Structure formats: structure tokens, C-alpha cells
Amino acid sequence: MTSLALLQNGLTVGAILFALGLVGILARRNLIVMFLSAELMLQGISVSLVAWSRHHGDFGGHVLVILVLTVAACEAAVALVFVLNAFARTGRLDAAAWQSLRESNLPRVVDHGLPPVDASIQRFPRLTPAGVLPAADEDAALQREHV
Amino acid sequence: MIAIALPSIAPGTLLAAAVTSAAAGLYLMLPRGQGGRRERTARWLGGLLGAVALAGFIAAGRRLGSVGEEGVFLTVSLVAVVSAAATIASRSPVYAAIWFALALLGVAGVLLVLGAQFLGVATIVVYAGAILVMFLFVLMLAQPTGMAPYDRVSNEPLLSAVAGAVMLGVLSLSIGRLSSEPPACCAVPSRAAAVASPRVDDVDAPTTAGDPLVTDQVARLGGELFGRHLLAVEVAGVLLLVALIGSIAVVARAGDHSGELAPRRAAR
Numbered sequence: 370m371t372s373l374a375l376l377q378n379g380l381t382v383g384a385i386l387f388a389l390g391l392v393g394i395l396a397r398r399n400l401i402v403m404f405l406s407a408e409l410m411l412q413g414i415s416v417s418l419v420a421w422s423r424h425h426g427d428f429g430g431h432v433l434v435i436l437v438l439t440v441a442a443c444e445a446a447v448a449l450v451f452v453l454n455a456f457a458r459t460g461r462l463d464a465a466a467w468q469s470l471r472e473s474n475l476p477r478v479v480d481h482g483l484p485p486v487d488a489s490i491q492r493f494p495r496l497t498p499a500g501v502l503p504a505a506d507e508d509a510a511l512q513r514e515h516v
Numbered sequence: 517m518i519a520i521a522l523p524s525i526a527p528g529t530l531l532a533a534a535v536t537s538a539a540a541g542l543y544l545m546l547p548r549g550q551g552g553r554r555e556r557t558a559r560w561l562g563g564l565l566g567a568v569a570l571a572g573f574i575a576a577g578r579r580l581g582s583v584g585e586e587g588v589f590l591t592v593s594l595v596a597v598v599s600a601a602a603t604i605a606s607r608s609p610v611y612a613a614i615w616f617a618l619a620l621l622g623v624a625g626v627l628l629v630l631g632a633q634f635l636g637v638a639t640i641v642v643y644a645g646a647i648l649v650m651f652l653f654v655l656m657l658a659q660p661t662g663m664a665p666y667d668r669v670s671n672e673p674l675l676s677a678v679a680g681a682v683m684l685g686v687l688s689l690s691i692g693r694l695s696s697e698p699p700a701c702c703a704v705p706s707r708a709a710a711v712a713s714p715r716v717d718d719v720d721a722p723t724t725a726g727d728p729l730v731t732d733q734v735a736r737l738g739g740e741l742f743g744r745h746l747l748a749v750e751v752a753g754v755l756l757l758v759a760l761i762g763s764i765a766v767v768a769r770a771g772d773h774s775g776e777l778a779p780r781r782a783a784r
Binding site: 373374375376377378379380381382384385386387388389390391392393395396397399400401402404405406408409410412414415416419420422423428429431432434436438439440442443445446447449450451452453454456461462463464465478480484506 | 542546548551573577578579580581589593596597598600601603604609612613616618619620623626627630631632634635638639642643646647650651654657658664665666667668669670671673674675676677679680681683684687688691692694695736737740741744745748752755756758759760762766767
């Protein structure tokens, strides 16, 4: 009974992770975030496989997860090469930069009227100056080749 | 607390409500290019709906045996799920990568609770140690200063959230219908059945991999990997080699720029 409950809870966590990755890969436009979402889906699969493995008392699920890890590493290597190439060509990490590859009957993606970035959201911490300001050695500054 | 307060609601209804509010919360939290006060309100509301959805999932889930096990499982899975949601909802891709690292820690915890010690550690080492660092490296190379416009809008956020909700609903429905009895067509001889009706030749056979919770788990996993699944290991090795050579080839070709390719070809 407990084993079944553990299986169901593990499968639920895996399903939630998979669905979140699905939403991410469908909705986001940054290529890197899309790949992160794909990795999230792989994580969901891994959790489900391990839950089944625990339920059946068999190592087959573990072996499959090791294969998933391998494929994820290969995928990341190849995909990042393609992302870098795409960035070198367009200067953007935007999936919509490649929308000339879309089907002929689909409408064009147009970004219209984005409001300016709210500066109050991005507030970075500033280090307070500490200690004594060192005295500038003017002779040394004059003798340096590059100031 | 909610689980105590809601004992009378049928689990199917609870799951449907949880899935719906998860979809609505995700739609509100995804970047939609609003900016300013409206965006912050939408994110708060989305987070609230997401918390409601999580509470629904927790209430609909089965109770594990002991309080300690339940608490640990709940903690690690909440870490995994919440940071996965933050991964796809955060505007800055660097923050998304860092949330993804936290989600990986949660997933590793879930794997540990499920009795996969080697895989939990391997997830952290391989993903957080290697793959994620590679992602961050590319991000630092390719990220423009400031927030790019394509990070502030989504591709069909409503339809994507609905697609995720449908997926999650179907999956959790079929998960809820699981029963402890295997279907009559293809009964797997599980460990419990083997213990209940011990057949001498089966129990003593060394090939029955058995319990993942044994102490020499890593050794037995290695034995399984290089025994029954040796061909898969070979295939994985070939795959790694092909990926390595392929990515080097693509990078090397991209090194001489596409603008220079055409005149050089013309010169020949």
C-alpha cells in the first residue's frame, strides 16, 4: 500500500515537471530557456522511471535514467553549438528570429508596443565604500605607459 | 491543514480544480510584455493560484506511511516543482538557469527518497556540474545587455498553459487510477509476489535484480548495467562520441565565417 502511494506521488511529481517543461518549451522564445524546459521534461521522465523502478524492485528504470542522462549531455552539447551559430548569425537568442522557416500559411510574429523596462524591478545591490581612499601617486601615474 | 479541511471533496474534483488553477497561474506568471504595475499584480496573482494548485495536488495525493518520510518527500518535491515553475516564468534567462539548478537539487532529493542513490548524485554532478555550467557559459557569451524584448513576451501563453493543463490532467487522471494489482494480461512477477509464493528457482536466481534499497546498491546497479544492458552502454558510448565529433565539426565549420565561404569557393 505504501509502495503504491510512493509510486503515485513520484509519478505525480514527474507529471508536474513534465507539464511545466512542456509549457516552457511552447511559450518561451529565448532559445536557452527553451532548452532548459526540455531538460525539465527529461527530469520529469527520470523521476517517473525511478518511481516505477522502486515499485517493481527492478534496476531497469535506473539504467534507463542513466541513458537519459547520456542523451541529455549529448543534446546539450549539440544544441548549444547550434544556439551559438544561430546567435552568431542573427545577434539574438530569439526563436522568432528564424520565423522565415515557418509554414507558409502561418502569420508572422510581430512584437508590437512593448512598454519600457521598469527599472524598479531590476535593482542591483551596491557595495558601500569601505576603508580609506588610497592617496594617488601622481609620479607613478605619469610614468605609466597606459593610464 | 488543507488536507484535513478538505476530506469530503472527491479527489477527481480536487485534481481538476488544481490543474485548472495551475494553468491559470502559469498563464498569469508567463511574461506577456505588460510591464510595470500590471505585470507585478499578475505575477502575484499567478503565484497565489500556483500555491492553491500545489495545495490541491498535495491534498489529492496519497499519504505515505510515516510522517518523516512524507515530510521529506513533500519538501524536496515542493522545491523541485516551485523552482521548475520559476524557471519557465522568470524573465531573465540567467535567473531561469539558476532556478533550474535549484529544481535539479529538488529532483535529486526526490530521486534519493525514491531509493536511487547513485542517480541522485549523478544528476547533481552531471546536470548541475556540467550541463548547467555549459548553459550559463553560452548565456554569458550571447546575452545582450539589459532585458531583451523576446524575454518579455511569450509565444501564445494562453494556449501553452492550456496544453500543459491538458497534459497534466490526463497524466494525473491515469496516475490516480493505478491499482496495486497488475493487469491480468501481463502480470509482472514483483518482489512482493515472489515473497508471497516463493519458488526456489526464482528466488535464488542471481539475475533477479531485486530491491533498489539494498546497501550495495551502486555495485548491483553497475552489475546490472554491464551485465544485462551492456549493449545499451555501448550504444550510449557511441552516441557520446558522435555528439562530440559532430559538435566539433559544426563549430569548426562555423569558424570560417559564412560571409567568407562564398568568395573562397568562387576563387576556386
